[in-house]
Amino acid sequence: MADGRQAMYRKVAAELRQGISDGAYGSGGRLPAESALAQTYGVSRGTIRQALALLRADGLVTSRRGTRRVVLGTARVQTFSETVSFTRWARSLGEEPGGRVVDVVRRAAEPVEREKLRLAEGDEVCLVLRVRTLSAVPVMVERSVYPRHIGEIVAGLDPAAVSHTVPLEEHGVRFTDVHHTIDLTYADADDAALLDCRVGDALLRERRRSTDPTGTPVEWSEDRYLPGTVAFTVHNSSAAAALSRRTAS
C-alpha cells in the first residue's frame, strides 16, 4: 500500500510556500531562522532544512551562511506533474486543453529509437502523432515514441481522450525523471497542415525522454510549438544546476 500521508517536511514546505506567495515575508524579505521554524512547527532542525531545500531548488529563497534566508520571488512554481502533462499544465492555467490523435504507427524500432528507449534489435515501438490545442486553437504538434508494452495501452485509448498521461498512470505507468532539450526547428508539411502555418516557419522545439521509477525509458517525444504560445523557464543556482547549454548536433 502506498503511503497516503505526506512527509512532514513537505507539509512544512507547503506552508512556507503559501506564506511566501501571500507576501508574509515580502519580496527581498527574510525568513525566520531555522531554529525558530523548528520550534514553530515542533520538528527538528533537520526536517526544517529538508523543507527549505525544496524552496531553494524552486528558486524561492536564497541561503548562505551567517544570515537568514532571503525571499527571491513569490511566483507560483509548477509541480513536476504539471511539467510532464500538457493537459494538467493547461488546466492549472485555467485554459481548456484539447487535441486529437492524427496517426498511430507500430513498427520495428530504428537505431535512434532503440538507443533512446534502450531497446534490443527487432523490438517494436509505437509512434503517435497528435495535435494539441488551447481553447480550441492549435498550439503544438507532438510526436511520441513508446516501447511496445506502453504503446499497447496508448493505442487502446479513446481517440478523443484529451490526456494520455493520466490514463497511463492509471495503468501503473509512472513518469519520475524527464530530460528535456529545447531548441528551434522548422515546420514540415505535417506541422504546417496541423498548426495552420507555412512549411519552413520556425517552431520552438522540446524533445523529452522520460523514465519510470526503475530507470527504464518509457517515452521519447518531440513537441513543436507555434511561436508566441509558450516559453520555458528554469531556475538555476550554485546549489543545484539543472540547466545546460549545448551546441546543436
Added chain:
Amino acid sequence: MADGRQAMYRKVAAELRQGISDGAYGSGGRLPAESALAQTYGVSRGTIRQALALLRADGLVTSRRGTRRVVLGTARVQTFSETVSFTRWARSLGEEPGGRVVDVVRRAAEPVEREKLRLAEGDEVCLVLRVRTLSAVPVMVERSVYPRHIGEIVAGLDPAAVSHTVPLEEHGVRFTDVHHTIDLTYADADDAALLDCRVGDALLRERRRSTDPTGTPVEWSEDRYLPGTVAFTVHNSSAAAALSRRTAS
C-alpha cells in the same frame, strides 16, 4: 577567510560522478547501498545521502525506497559556473569564445528594468550590447542591463575582454541564482547586421535574471542565438522540478 576545503559530501559526490562516467556501474546498473558507501568512505550515512542528492538533481541516478539507486545516464553535467558564463561554457567544450562590445549606454532605468533589477525611480542602468562568437563565427547577440554600480565596472573593462563574468567576480560580484526564460523571437536590424542573417529570421532567445548571494538582482539579460548553434537541456524529476512551461505573455 573563505573555507578553502571542500565539504566531504562534495568530494564523495565527485568520486561517484567519476565512477559513473567511467562506467564503473554501467548504464542502468546499480550503485552500492548507502550503508556500504558510508563504510567505504568512512563517513556517516547522512553525508552519503547529501552526496547522492547532488547526483539525483543532476539526473545521473534515480532513487526509490526498497531498491538500490539506478544509474540513469553517464553524460557529463555542466557546472553552474559554465551555465552562467558563455566564455567558460565555450572553453569547457574546447571551443574558442570571442566577441566584441558593440554599444554601451547609461541612462535612467525604464519601468521594466526597475522591476527586474528592483531599482527605485530615477536610478541609472547601464546597457551593454555585445556580439559573441565561437571560433570567430558569430552565434549570439547579448543585451545586458546592469544596475549602476555594476555597470561602472563593466564600462571600465577592456573592450577586447572576452569574458565579463570573470572580471566581475574578481571585483567581488558573485552570481548565485539565475532564472531563465527560453522562447523564440525574430531578428531586428541590429541582430541581422551582427549575426549576418536577415531581418525577421527566427532566433532562439534566452532571457536571464541573475542575483547575488544577498538576493539582489545584478543583471538582466537577453541573448539571441542563431538557430542550429545551441540547444538548452534541463533535467527534471519528481524530487526536484526545475523546469516550467509558460504561456507567452
Added chain:
DNA sequence: CAGTGGTCTAGACCACTCC
C-alpha cells in the same frame, strides 16, 4: 560578539522491493 546557516554524526523507525 551573538546569531545564522553549513556540515557531520549516530541512531531510530518505517515503507517498500525483491526473493
Added chain:
DNA sequence: GAGTGGTCTAGACCACTGT
C-alpha cells in the same frame, strides 16, 4: 524476511554575517 532508501531526531562543531 532481509535489505534498501525515506524520514526524523538530538546533538555537535564550524564558517560566516552583522553589529
